[in-house]
Amino acid sequence: MECMDIEVKxxxxxxxxxxxxxxxxxxxxxxxxxxxxxKLKIGALAHAMLHHSPTPGHGSPDTKYxxxxxxxxxxxxxxxxxxxxxxxxxxxxxxxxxxxxDSDIGKQNVLSxxxxxxxxxxxxxxxxxxxxxxxxxxxxxxxxxxTVKTKF
Amino acid sequence: xxxxxxxxxxxxxxxxxxxxxxxxxxxxxxxSKAGVKKVxxxxxIIGPEEIVAGIxxxxxxxxxxxxxxxxxxxxxxxxxxxxxxxEPGTTRRLSGxxxxxxxxxxxIVSGNYLAVFSNMLQVKTIEHxxxxxxxxxxxxxxxxITNFAQKAEKALVIEIEFIFKPVTLKGYFLVLFxxxxxxxxxxxxxxxxxxxxxSG
Numbered sequence: 001m002e003c004m005d006i007e008v009k010x011x012x013x014x015x016x017x018x019x020x021x022x023x024x025x026x027x028x029x030x031x032x033x034x035x036x037x038x039k040l041k042i043g044a045l046a047h048a049m050l051h052h053s054p055t056p057g058h059g060s061p062d063t064k065y066x067x068x069x070x071x072x073x074x075x076x077x078x079x080x081x082x083x084x085x086x087x088x089x090x091x092x093x094x095x096x097x098x099x100x101x102d103s104d105i106g107k108q109n110v111l112s113x114x115x116x117x118x119x120x121x122x123x124x125x126x127x128x129x130x131x132x133x134x135x136x137x138x139x140x141x142x143x144x145x146x147t148v149k150t151k152f
Numbered sequence: 153x154x155x156x157x158x159x160x161x162x163x164x165x166x167x168x169x170x171x172x173x174x175x176x177x178x179x180x181x182x183x184s185k186a187g188v189k190k191v192x193x194x195x196x197i198i199g200p201e202e203i204v205a206g207i208x209x210x211x212x213x214x215x216x217x218x219x220x221x222x223x224x225x226x227x228x229x230x231x232x233x234x235x236x237x238x239e240p241g242t243t244r245r246l247s248g249x250x251x252x253x254x255x256x257x258x259x260i261v262s263g264n265y266l267a268v269f270s271n272m273l274q275v276k277t278i279e280h281x282x283x284x285x286x287x288x289x290x291x292x293x294x295x296x297i298t299n300f301a302q303k304a305e306k307a308l309v310i311e312i313e314f315i316f317k318p319v320t321l322k323g324y325f326l327v328l329f330x331x332x333x334x335x336x337x338x339x340x341x342x343x344x345x346x347x348x349x350x351s352g
Binding site for chain 1 (some may be wrong): 253295
């Protein structure tokens with residue numbers, strides 16, 4: 001079976017199963033959130049930019065926000081038969097790339113991801129966050145392993 | 153001549169003079185392309201994992217936004233060789249002096265551009281102290297985009313060339329404006345939405 005590498009762009013989410021891999025490149029203050037069902041070997045990855053949607057529930061779901069992105073990933077995974085209690089979450093990113101930037105978007109993003117996952121009752125099994133470095137993420141669906149790459 | 157072309161021409165000329173004075177040898181700054189892009193279209197300009205030097209300058213005043221000057225890793229190293237007067241090909245990592253030199257180039261390009269821009273469009277702009285990040289393009293640009301994601305929709309993207317004969321170095325200069333100022337600032341420039349060939 002041919003496997004695919006799916007690049008998840010900023011503001012997007014994607015779901016994959018079996019031998020496919022999900023990836024998100026060049027993550028700064030954004031947060032990549034990986035959800036994995038080890039029993040079914042399905043996973044979803046979000047590359048979210050902002051902590052929470054200003055008007056949740058209105059219009060089409062905007063996956064650039066962490067809360068909406070997690071909701072949408074859960075919706076898709078549950079459709080494939082996943083159960084919330086089986087899911088494992090890992091998240092990566094939340095850096096601040098410019099010291100003078102009067103911004104704690106990265107920190108807020110990490111906090112928001114943690115809160116949302118806790119609220120949904122999803123087990124957090126790993127994180128690689130903060131600092132001032134860019135990161136890339138590869139999520140192997142066959143094993144559930146999330147590899148974080150930095151350039152330095 | 154369109155307004156954007158006129159701004160580019162004056163800003164490039166002023167930046168050439170300032171940069172030549174800084175390094176005591178002739179440098180010709182030229183605008184090769186300029187146009188207005190949607191913020192979400194900025195990320196594909198360079199590969200997201202490609203290492204770049206990003207010099208960020210916050211802009212306040214009548215318009216609030218950000219100026220970001222981007223050089224690829226190799227261009228940044230070559231630029232440092234020239235700025236700090238090293239043998240060509242010697243810079244392989246950025247020292248404190250290199251970082252300062254690159255920030256100064258950011259100051260010069262951005263300062264001259266915004267000064268001409270303010271004059272021609274009759275808006276007040278104040279630029280602030282530059283900050284440098286040497287990392288993945290996606291990580292750098294997404295942080296700036298995210299900071300403006302709820303406030304900006306469009307950015308002015310200017311491709312610039314620094315000609316230190318016989319070397320030509322290419323960089324990108326991005327100017328992002330707050331949403332409330334888009335009409336004021338970009339209105340007169342919208343006629344030039346498509347990429348315009350250099351100001352010559």
